[in-house]
Amino acid sequence: MPKTSPELALLPTDPHVRDVAFDLYGEVADAPIISPHGHVDPGILLRDEPFTDPAELLITKDHYVTRLLFASGVPLAELGVGPDAAADPREIWRALAANWHRFAGTASAYWLGYELRTLFDISDEPSADNSDDLYDRISARLHESSFRPRALFDRFAIEVLATTDDPLDDLAAHAALAADPSFTGRVLPTFRPDAYLDPEADGFGDRVQRLIETTGQPTSFAGYLQALRTRRAHFVGHGAVSADHGVYEPYTTDLDPIAAQTLFQAARTGRLDAAGAREFRGHMLYQMAKMSVDDGLVMTIHSGVRRNHHRPTFAAFGPDTGHDIPVRTSYTENLRPLLESFGTAPGLHIVLFTVDETSFSREIAPLAGFYPSLYIGAPWWFLDAPDAITRFRSAVTETAGFYRSSGFIDDTRAFLSIPARHDVSRRVDASFLARLVTEGRVSLPTARRIARDLVDAIPREVFKL
Template sequence: MTRTLQLDPDRLFPAEPRTRDIARALYAPVRDLPIISPHGHTDPAWFAYDEPFPDPAALLIVPDHYVFRMLYSQGVPLEALGVPTVDGSPTETDPRRIWRLFAEHYHLFRGTPSRLWLDWVFAEVFGLGVRLEPATADHYYETIDAALRTDAFRPRALFERFGIELLATTESPTDSLDHHRAIRASGWGGRVVTAYRPDPVMDPDFPGFAQHLETFAALAGEDVLTFAGYLRGHENRRAWFREMGATSTDHGHPSAFTADLPRADAEALYAKVLRGDFTAAEAELFRGQMLTEMARMSLDDGMVMQLHPGVHRNHNEAVLARFGRDKGADIPAATEYVRALKPLLDRFGNDPRLTLILFTIDEDVYARELAPLAGHYPAVRLGPPWWFHDTPEGMRRFRERATETAGFYNTVGFNDDTRAFLSIPARHDVARRMDCAFLARLVAEGRLEEDEAHEVARALAYDLVKAAYRL
């Protein structure tokens, strides 16, 4: 017997009746506000060429590390889920078999944010009214597959249906941005912009760093064998990214470490990096120096800086060797900000022309480090809960720990930071519900007037992100 899939209209709201009523009233005006997605990893080719998504498994399972990391943790081989291998050795290619395997293990997602997002997609996007389980796997597959063959489910149509006002992708300085040029040339009215992610040419430990530098030099039109030429290369590429709509840079460094070296020392360090005879400490020093250089460039061109540190990426060596990067084996690590950021903040932290948005997946630092920094330095803002903490509980903890010191207006609204296109409205809905639930509690406790709570709810859903990302 199949079971009904029904989304609770009061999901994530407080159980206490009076507070729940306040949350409902706060949520109603923000529910359908346009979505600003200022940082993410969706594929710009989807919107450039508007081709149909191939099948349910290729859309919802094979590229989604949130999905396959959970199944892998329970012994499901990545090969069986169709995840491609580095060497091209065979993996499962039958999308229906992949989907059935996913359905057999869907119970693993109970209580997780992935279950919230996926159930929203199934119910709201595809109109499915029964739960996903082995008995309904084929019904799900056929319903979704049939929908994907229609024009209403092409990328641009879904973009418009979801009420997305702006979507930012993320590209390396070595990317030609041809897909973004194609979007502009197409005449389509959807606003898709890029963001500058220079890690491949700023991190000496990045795989293929030397080869990336060669491509970078060719695209930038600069001799990057000198530090001056290397910096000019970044300035040139940043200018091209801005022409393609970019208003932000993004940095996924192992730590938040920054440095502000004398120019001669920075040049000598760069020479060592080019020769490849640097130590781990020198690689960290170079990354830190370049964060400060990026801040300096942001004062010149107005680009907002985002820093996403503190992840031990590709922790599972066997998975990395067989399947490559970004396969669900990234693990949070303890991260320090106060001492790490001081060189950059000593130089630029008091300048309101700079916006440095800080993210963390080390929740212990919200109250101790990040909120006090954002609550003092004009240049610093707090990014929303990210990655492992992009969850109802993570959002609640963030507001509880950060608001008392940083307030609401030193935060930047919500940022879905996802590769899973169809989950974007689901994620924004979760964030709006959780913010309204938090505000409702403040109102119920006499700590905030209800009219003020309405203003804050709108700011968190829409206004702050537009201001922070200069959109």
């Protein structure tokens, strides 16, 4: 085998370990993709229209990329970000090409390089010199029918793709896709109620009012809970398997109905202080677990991010523009009320995601090593990268093994990056397992089984697929 080639990318350099890793990777290299949590718009599969241009496809919608270009001095507006963006896509592409060396070593550079190589037969590194040439070569491909979203969905061998959706979404796109005989993929909605549970979210009162009215409930805490239950049932009816919760902290608390009703009335009328808002959010996360016990939706918790850190950028360009910044996160005490009530409830599945990697060995693995309901979420966001995934496996495996982890989650809105991300995960897991094999800690047959289960049996079990 050659010393460095795309085939061997991310595998260990030690020849003996690399051979084992290559063997294990071979078990799963071509396995179908199960993507139980992500942010792809189902409409692109429903409409199946060609992608517009290389910038829209690879840059503008990917805040991993625009953020680092912005930090490097390129204004967001020149990257096509924001409501009034009118940048020339060729110029956007040039900005990336000229700054390509600034991405060296990042996960984004690896994913983009993988996409250029596997989809567009481009192995040159982008640069100011070849920028226009690459742009033209990519553009030409985008008009081929094999580059339509559905063709790529098949080519990527995506077996299940979950989207993320507003509780009041009618899920018409999902229904139409499911009813379309020419599309055989499985595209599932995910219930994401954050904006209806956080009294400090912009427009909370109006949104809750709409939720209550849409479902024909009375304006009370009980009516609000029933409205949420109704919408969850709507999602379950359209194939949803999970509900997703993006919270600042994983604080939970059980409140008596009168206290909850009082907080609810203050919340919906905008009269709740910060401490009250925290109690309300903590109680609603508790209530969501209770509903999951009843309706079976897997509960995913993504916590520990200060969203929209730079308010002036948020005001001008909106959310998801690159300045959501992690904070320290603690699970042990915060989740205790929820887990004391529901942690051993039959059938409940909760997947914990973090961007504070200190919690992997300290809290998440010990918790998932006891509570049957808890699973260790795959490394999320800033941690979805080769070295971080390696640290993750090292941090959790010695306490909880492989079978308390969730399997890989791409969590992406960049459709084209899905195969790249899953391939990275498979390579890194194979490398980690190969080290355990060569260090005499796991037998090769068991490692092969684990490698396969991590991309198949485990996500199916965790997400009830």
